[in-house]
Amino acid sequence: MFNNKVMKEFYTLSEAADYLGKSKQTLRRWDREGLLIASREPVSNYRIYKKEMLNQFVGDLFDRSVQDNETNYVPSNKPYSVLELFAGAGGLAIGLEKSGLNCIALNEIDKWACETLRMNRPHWNILEGDIKDFDFSSFKGKTDIVTGGFPCQAFSYAGKKLGLSDARGTLFYEFARVVDEVQPIVCVGENVRGLLSHDNGRTIQGMISILDEIGYNVVPVQILKAIHYRVPQKRERVFLVAIRKDVEVEYNYPAKYNRIYNLSDALKKGELFDSDVPESDGAKYPKYKKKVMEMVPPKGYWRDLPIDIQKEYMGGSYHLDGGKTGMARRIGWDEPCLTLTCSPAQKQTERCHPDETRPFTVREYARIQTFPDDWQFAGSIAQQYKQIGNAVPVNLGEEIGYSLIDFLNRYSSIINESQKSMTG
Numbered sequence: 368m369f370n371n372k373v374m375k376e377f378y379t380l381s382e383a384a385d386y387l388g389k390s391k392q393t394l395r396r397w398d399r400e401g402l403l404i405a406s407r408e409p410v411s412n413y414r415i416y417k418k419e420m421l422n423q424f425v426g427d428l429f430d431r432s433v434q435d436n437e438t439n440y441v442p443s444n445k446p447y448s449v450l451e452l453f454a455g456a457g458g459l460a461i462g463l464e465k466s467g468l469n470c471i472a473l474n475e476i477d478k479w480a481c482e483t484l485r486m487n488r489p490h491w492n493i494l495e496g497d498i499k500d501f502d503f504s505s506f507k508g509k510t511d512i513v514t515g516g517f518p519c520q521a522f523s524y525a526g527k528k529l530g531l532s533d534a535r536g537t538l539f540y541e542f543a544r545v546v547d548e549v550q551p552i553v554c555v556g557e558n559v560r561g562l563l564s565h566d567n568g569r570t571i572q573g574m575i576s577i578l579d580e581i582g583y584n585v586v587p588v589q590i591l592k593a594i595h596y597r598v599p600q601k602r603e604r605v606f607l608v609a610i611r612k613d614v615e616v617e618y619n620y621p622a623k624y625n626r627i628y629n630l631s632d633a634l635k636k637g638e639l640f641d642s643d644v645p646e647s648d649g650a651k652y653p654k655y656k657k658k659v660m661e662m663v664p665p666k667g668y669w670r671d672l673p674i675d676i677q678k679e680y681m682g683g684s685y686h687l688d689g690g691k692t693g694m695a696r697r698i699g700w701d702e703p704c705l706t707l708t709c710s711p712a713q714k715q716t717e718r719c720h721p722d723e724t725r726p727f728t729v730r731e732y733a734r735i736q737t738f739p740d741d742w743q744f745a746g747s748i749a750q751q752y753k754q755i756g757n758a759v760p761v762n763l764g765e766e767i768g769y770s771l772i773d774f775l776n777r778y779s780s781i782i783n784e785s786q787k788s789m790t791g
């Protein structure tokens with residue numbers, strides 16, 4: 368996959384493809400999707416790749432991993448502060464807190480999610496309401512990190528490089544506006560995988576160019592798979608890490624763990640939790656659906672039903688293309704759960720309990736997202752499922768936290784050194 372060519376300053380498309388052991392077509396796609404963005408040769412406009420960028424990408428391709436019994440944990444050299452936007456029920460926030468970061472404020476519009484945050488962390492500064500209505504400039508100089516899982520919306524293009532004002536009206540605009548007001552050392556946007564292909568890759572490109580305009584360099588965007596970060600669920604999230612341009616320190620995504628956890632690790636006593644999952648309320652299947660789901664074995668789906676039931680249950684979808692592997696799906700104990708959604712019993716994304724014919728309960732949902740058992744959720748059962756389904760898995764948030772602490776430790780050492788040399 369990787370040959371030992373001597374590195375030079377710039378690589379052409381075919382040299383970069385050769386270097387990474389990928390096809391030129393793959394590199395063109397990665398460029399469009401923002402995974403590995405090429406520069407352009409000024410005269411020919413051909414794609415060229417900077418040495419540092421390839422080096423960093425190679426590092427990622429080499430699959431940095433943490434061996435069993437090792438950890439990404441790194442203690443912080445000093446207290447670091449986070450402003451968490453679009454905080455939801457706090458999945459990312461608790462993960463960051465577990466890593467040792469200090470949440471100085473959290474913004475969220477949903478009243479039940481705010482209630483959840485207040486109930487569990489009465490001392491947190493919860494700014495409840497629409498982000499548009501808040502001025503965050505008082506956090507300038509006090510905030511090392513701004514984070515936020517902004518909902519993804521298209522920009523309207525005027526056929527040029529996007530600037531902040533072009534994104535007005537979107538929630539990404541609000542995220543970038545806060546970053547601009549607060550000037551953190553680093554900011555982290557979090558989103559669904561679909562962000563990379565949204566509007567044929569133009570949305571992510573627009574975000575990168577807006578962050579550039581407000582003085583931030585975006586680290587090559589990566590999809591992180593939660594299963595590599597001590598989460599018993601096949602959830603994927605895109606992370607957009609941007610570093611203030613005066614900060615010349617490299618950011619490294621957290622190394623992956625070798626150990627993959629499954630549903631049994633989530634719901635039973637073991638390495639992830641020191642007791643079986645507590646009992647709690649949960650949704651139920653209507654009678655007909657229960658009858659159908661009873662015929663599906665663990666790890667099975669609609670194809671495991673008798674043909675006549677398949678046709679009846681699937682209706683019009685029966686003749687459509689695509690595997691539809693989420694329909695009538697029952698999870699097995701020995702596999703990671705499929706991505707949880709905001710509602711536990713949707714026809715396209717069914718996730719039935721392995722032994723009992725029912726959706727996962729609220730506490731089972733929370734376990735699969737690695738929330739601690741003592742984290743309570745406010746609102747109706749449907750509101751609770753929604754908050755949990757929306758969250759960044761806590762353990763993934765914790766690992767992102769360590770990567771940020773490692774980055775900030777290295778930055779603070781450089782600042783200390785330069786202060787010493789000025790006073791010495």
Ligand SMILES: C[S@@+](CC[C@H](N)C(=O)[O-])C[C@H]1O[C@@H](n2cnc3c(N)ncnc32)[C@H](O)[C@@H]1O
Pocket residue numbers: 453454455456457458459460474475476477480496497498499515516517518538754757758759760
């Ligand atoms: C994907 S969820 C965030 C999940 C959260 N990071 C976690 O880990 O639990 C996005 C959140 O943005 C919130 N939101 C949407 N529009 C908003 C707005 N205009 N102002 C503030 N929050 C908003 C939603 O209520 C939702 O809770």
